Ligand code: SF4
């Protein structure tokens with residue numbers, strides 16, 4: 101296509117904004133690829149689609165890289181054809197790019213770990229997503245969820261009344277077992293607590309048992325804790341959509357609520373992307389220096405057991421279990437040993453999945469893929485790799501510390517008829533807990 | 537020695553080197569003008585993992601074939617990588633030794649060593665060309681620059697093997713070819729993907745620093 105061709109308004113904006121998004125790390129990743137192909141087989145999409153090179157990480161990266169080369173790098177400006185530099189002109193070009201950056205990559209960062217040059221595709225793939233989102237080009241689900249999170253402060257559009265009602269309902273369910281009044285079991289908006297607990301809206305909508313299990317653990321540990329009535333969603337669709345403004349706004353809402361309650365520590369329930377967004381990326385997006393500590397509930401539960409604040413009987417979880425490392429936990433936050441330590445304390449037969457830790461394969465639901473139904477068939481096809489991994493463990497229960505992975509894995513298990521159950525550490529800990 | 541060969545060994549090389557240095561300097565200035573992103577949050581990961589440890593691990597990655605699944609599972613590709621790059625170092629060294637320290641090449645053992653290393657790199661170059669052309673995955677990610685750079689280096693290796701004895705008694709053609717190719721190589725490199733070694737320290741340092749801060753590097757396996 102000729103460079104003289106007129107560019108659509110959206111395509112023009114994407115290119116202009118690209119210049120504002122580039123930082124040194126990203127530019128390094130954009131210029132350093134030597135097209136060696138070492139990353140090719142690290143991607144679950146490639147492994148599940150043999151013979152189709154369009155899923156290769158470097159191929160996908162080059163769809164973004166060509167824009168950088170054409171507009172920001174001298175070689176591509178002078179000899180575009182020589183280095184495969186190119187541009188976007190029409191809205192159809194943007195749609196095509198959308199199908200790659202949203203539909204063919206879960207930003208899992210596995211290729212990054214396997215690149216000898218240190219090229220971090222996931223980072224600039226996220227940038228490309230953000231550029232497209234800024235001109236309204238995104239999968240329908242991304243638009244819906246982003247809108248919900250902007251409007252209601254949580255990505256599932258849970259209303260405040262429904263949230264509070266769910267907490268009260270869970271507290272009432274526990275009243276008899278714990279012998280305490282509901283208001284003390286799940287305290288809401290209590291100031292000056294040691295712990296403010298934030299959750300994933302999925303827990304309110306589909307998995308309130310996790311809230312009850314966490315409440316039980318906090319109560320038995322004698323924790324001074326509370327749940328905020330607002331600013332409680334620790335998930336952040338900005339991570340997936342590449343929209344730093346949304347990312348910053350969601351994080352700030354959470355941080356400011358904890359500060360308002362004068363909480364000493366923000367505990368983040370089990371969620372890979374929620375933990376990464378709130379704990380690691382949020383302060384950067386929001387340009388906010390967080391004045392309190394933040395930790396994953398995995399670490400909190402582990403500490404309770406180690407400090408003797410809760411007692412557990414691991415024989416209550418006697419079935420063989422395996423553990424799936426969430427990409428965001430393992431490859432972006434270094435959270436790999438703590439979940440294993442906890443698992444070994446609360447169940448008797450933990451079996452590793454291979455590969456694991458920072459080399460684990462994505463559950464297929466990463467990067468917000470669960471919300472992009474138009475790509476479901478290719479996502480499930482890519483799940484073949486995960487399915488084989490799960491099957492080889494010879495277990496019937498897979499544990500993960502991520503709500504997104506719970507959904508991704510459940511889909512894969514159903515699709516490949518593996519007959520496995522997916523659960524989280526909080527459920528195992530609550531089940532193993534001895535209440536005297 | 538003819539005037540042409542003398543010029544090729546000295547004036548041409550020095551000019552090409554100067555040009556390369558100038559373009560590289562400009563390139564680094566351009567790169568450093570992009571602001572580096574930082575991490576505001578407290579560190580994550582196991583205690584003891586630090587940005588510096590991460591950066592060192594990341595930079596050392598090149599010598600840790602067991603560190604990445606991609607090199608661990610493909611030891612032959614890793615071996616090719618090592619041989620190819622040793623060949624580059626040897627051929628560059630040769631282009632300095634012939635004009636400035638030719639007495640070194642009076643040692644037949646040294647000449648044979650150069651020829652063995654660069655010859656092996658030439659064979660790897662051929663294997664790499666076959667892989668790049670033969671694999672649909674490699675074709676899909678290759679640009680004209682990728683093909684040209686690879687062919688250029690492979691031909692240059694061959695010329696270096698022939699030039700290594702530094703013997704012009706049978707004619708100067710092979711020496712002229714080596715030095716003209718070296719000069720072209722030096723001028724072309726900054727514009728091609730061969731300049732990746734310029735970025736390597738930066739990309740690996742920044743990735744390592746971030747991953748170290750987040751407790752991902754050094755990678756733990758189990
Ligand atoms: S491994 Fe790295 S340098 Fe090689 S093709 Fe992949 S991204 Fe490029």
Ligand code: SF4
Pocket residue numbers: 142143144145156157160204205206207208209210211212221222
């Ligand atoms: S980030 Fe993950 S899904 Fe995306 S290309 Fe790399 S390995 Fe594949």
